[in-house]
Amino acid sequence: MSIAQIVEQALQDGYLTPVMEAEVGRICDNASELSIEEYMALDKLMGALLTGEVVAIPRxxxxxxxxxxxxxxxxxxxxxxxxxxxxxxxxxxxxxxxxxxxxxxxxxxxxxxxxxxxxxxxxxxxxxxxxxxxxxxxxxxxxxxxxxxxxxxxxxxxxxxxxxxxxxxxxxxxxxxxxxxx
Structure with a gap:
């Protein structure tokens, strides 16, 4: 799954699961450089987390x-x-x-x-x-x-x-x- 797909899923569900969070972390750790689309998706996710539109589920x-x-x-x-x-x-x-x-x-x-x-x-x-x-x-x-x-x-x-x-x-x-x- 890509970062954009994970963010869209989180926005649709209203939740960021530990598995989704780990996958985003894995992608970020393994990429030497993120694309503009990936940065935009991460920015969108951060905004949704800050406004409460998406809730991070504790591990x-x-x-x-x-x-x-x-x-x-x-x-x-x-x-x-x-x-x-x-x-x-x-x-x-x-x-x-x-x-x-x-x-x-x-x-x-x-x-x-x-x-x-x-x-x-x-x-x-x-x-x-x-x-x-x-x-x-x-x-x-x-x-x-x-x-x-x-x-x-x-x-x-x-x-x-x-x-x-x-x-x-x-x-x-x-x-x-x-x-x-x-």
């Missing part, structure tokens, strides 16, 4: 309380294990495994989050502990078959190009693009 209007509970449990268990052994565990892998096996507990207010937290601690403490323990067990028993795997990180814009290049090098090592090719 996160809700939280998953289960993430907080699982992370707290996982960190406590991992600290115990790492203190008594030579093992080094990846918190992200363990938390993701456990969260994929537990129900989400979303809240949009502090009161809702407190309610979800209290309810989960009263009714799901054992289940959370069980899933974190299972995640740790799976993590410790996993084979080391993908040592080159990369953790998720913020996209810098060139990620897709780098991944595609690496993929092509792996699966088409003898292919060379010729400048004379169509």
């Amino acid at each position: 996160k209007q809700f939280i998953n309380v289960m993430e907080e509970l699982v992370l707290t449990e996982a960190i406590a268990r991992i600290a115990e294990i790492e203190a008594t052994s030579e093992s080094s565990l990846d918190v992200g892998d363990i938390v993701a495994y456990a969260l994929n096996r537990l129900p989400p507990l979303y809240a949009t207010t502090e009161e809702g989050a407190s309610f979800q937290r209290e309810t989960a601690q009263a009714q799901m403490k054992e289940l959370i502990s069980q899933q974190v323990n299972e995640a740790i067990g799976r993590y410790l028993d996993r084979p080391d078959f993908f040592p080159e795997r990369q953790a998720l990180s913020k996209s810098t814009g060139n990620e897709v190009e780098r991944q595609l290049t690496a993929l092509l090098k792996t699966y088409a090592p003898k292919f060379e693009q010729n400048d004379n090719d169509p």
Whole structure:
């Protein structure tokens, strides 16, 4: 999507979503110089944001309380294990495994989050502990078959190009693009 298309969509909807905002940022970061049309579209968007014609939606209007509970449990268990052994565990892998096996507990207010937290601690403490323990067990028993795997990180814009290049090098090592090719 171009900046002009994003701005038109935002004006039509009355909202600038985080995805739209990120796309505008990506385009601006990757362009060495913006065109006059792109500057005009950005100016139009700024005016609409300032007048309230377009409202920017905050990045996160809700939280998953289960993430907080699982992370707290996982960190406590991992600290115990790492203190008594030579093992080094990846918190992200363990938390993701456990969260994929537990129900989400979303809240949009502090009161809702407190309610979800209290309810989960009263009714799901054992289940959370069980899933974190299972995640740790799976993590410790996993084979080391993908040592080159990369953790998720913020996209810098060139990620897709780098991944595609690496993929092509792996699966088409003898292919060379010729400048004379169509």
